[in-house]
Amino acid sequence: MFLYVRTPPDSEHPDYVAGRGAASAQVPTRFGLASRETDGDWRDHVAALEGPPPKLRTTVTEEKPKTILSFNKSPDVPFDRSINAYRGCEHGCVYCFARPTHAYHDLSPGLDFETQLFAKPGAAKLLRETLAKRKYRPAPIAMGTNTDPYQPIERDYRITRDVLEVCLETRHPVTITTKSDRVTRDLDLLTEMARQDLVAVAISVTTLDPVLSGKLEPRCAAPSKRLVALGQLVEAGVPVHCSVSPIIPAITDEFMEGIIERAAALGVRSAGWIPLRLPHEVAPLFREWLDVHYPDRAGKVMSIVRSIRAGKDNDPNFFSRMNPQGVWADLFRARFRVACKRAGIGTGRKSPKFELDCGQFRPPEVGGQMRLL
Template sequence: MEPVYQSPIRGRGAQSAGVPQRFGLAERSEDGDWRDHMELLANAEGGPPVKLRTTVTEEHPKSILTFNQSPDVPFDRSINAYRGCEHGCVYCFARPTHAYHDLSPGLDFETKLFAKPGAAAMLRETLSRRKYVPKPIAMGTNTDPYQPIEDRYRITREVLEVCLDTRHPVTITTKSDRVLEDLDLLVELAGRRLVAVSISVTTLDPALSGILEPRAAAPAKRLAALRKLVEAGVPAHCFVSPVIPAITDEFMESIVTEAAALKVDAIGWIPLRLPHEVAPLFREWLGVHFPDRAGKVMSIVRSIRGGRDNDPDFFTRFRPKGVWADLFRARFNLACKRAGIGGGIGRNRFELDCTAFRKPAQDGQMRLL
């Protein structure tokens, strides 16, 4: 996919539609946000650009828990309350999922969102099944459960209320300080060893964050959220993620130092992943914002991914190889050692309680605490 313009779209991560060819969408010039993008191009010289608006469609799936058998992830079930994410992180590995809706992984992913307002009710139904066996539910594994539209829908909060009522363990991954709006529930869950929260910090430079993840919380707000979680007794984990060579890797040591000073329970790092349409979208972003080092960035990415833009294989997708990968790993481990954090996430797994689970209360029936 060749870049179609050179001026950045302010407030958005993707710089074009990023129409996937895997599903034939490249032939549909009027599909998804492509028309909006053409209007933006038409107005590029004659006046202010067209502002891309965010829309939300409510959907009502038949189930809310997604199960997986991936051997290299620490959970086997997850809930994603939303499809698409307004945070607009250009590197988001979840972008290709929008193609299944005949929408683009580019601008559509961050402007045409889907919400599942019946998530909590479906979860109660699932947990009521006679053969259900509890294991931690992961939230935020695909799209952020605390993206801006959570303020309106409160789906994540409703799911947490179900988890508290049923004593079901849950983990949360986010890059938003909106997680603090549910601190009351998180404190109760933490008191029963039922929750752990991970917040990813990509950079400490707010200007870089503003173009890399334009609608996510500023780095300082994420660190402040980690501090408040720790002070409230909620198990908190900081991810240095993703580590982007020659763009964000310079912040690795400083993020570790900042997070360790907050007394977080664990710190981990994840290198940049560029599956499917994310690779051309990221290349385009580099061409717009960092044309001087675009070649260097992608050269290092390919060197840690076996000569490819992305390595999709189990285990190696999270453990890159090569000289650059070894350097990043050594830098991270040394930073953890100096900060006294104990060597990263591998030695600091959260242990949540699955033994206290109880079936959801029947409609109209009161709980005995």
């Protein structure tokens, strides 16, 4: 247990942006680009005001990619293909490892990542075309691996739902990872897919404290709503996994046992944890976040993070990046294992296996053209 002194309210900090995870856009990038000011009109308007600034607006740009399935050969993840219906994420999780992808487009991994979003309305059509190719061989498609498929703009775009409809039609297996209770709006599809062993859903719960959640992941569903969603999925017969992640030392690790206990009470029988990762621009963003919200413990947090990452802010190497080492990492593992045993939740080899069925796959028809064979 740690003892900390009181810090000033977040709103008193000069870099605080209400309702956003990142404190600013001033983050160095790997590409030598000039520092960027998020939403220049908004910044100009703020400079001319006396009093509180207006809310930073969110914009969405529609994309028309040529392909929608992304393939990988990483030994650290249990899937080889994924779909990301959106780029950028309005949830604004300050720790999101996907933030650096915005730098590829000359956008800030900071505030730009959570305010300048991109949507792919043609995702379902592209997926249908891909699945119709004669050389295509099915394997579970992972959704939510980069940005959340159920972030707020899914309410209007419904791209994730369109993709699930194609997968149900073609009997193609899917896994979903989200921090949103919006996933329950697709229970009709998920229930039917679960009946055919075609889907598994993981919901990430970082903390049980709604105030802390509002700082870490300001536009995510409240922790209580995510727990309710877990229970609804269990009741519907959908295979569900509770991801206690990321574990942030001296910030969220105190909630580990409570989350597991609450999830078990809802009938969840699979859980896992992922340590905080700070790749590329995420490290300075997270340090900035600590300075805004927890300056009293910033040094302690980063000291523990570096201790589990071989003395660095981040370990990008295969095999070790998801497997932290050191005394603190061993402590978290032990606590998690004991909590799961006490709650009756499986971990490791004892965890329920969500075996999805690829044998039912049937290629779709494209353009009304029926197959001869």
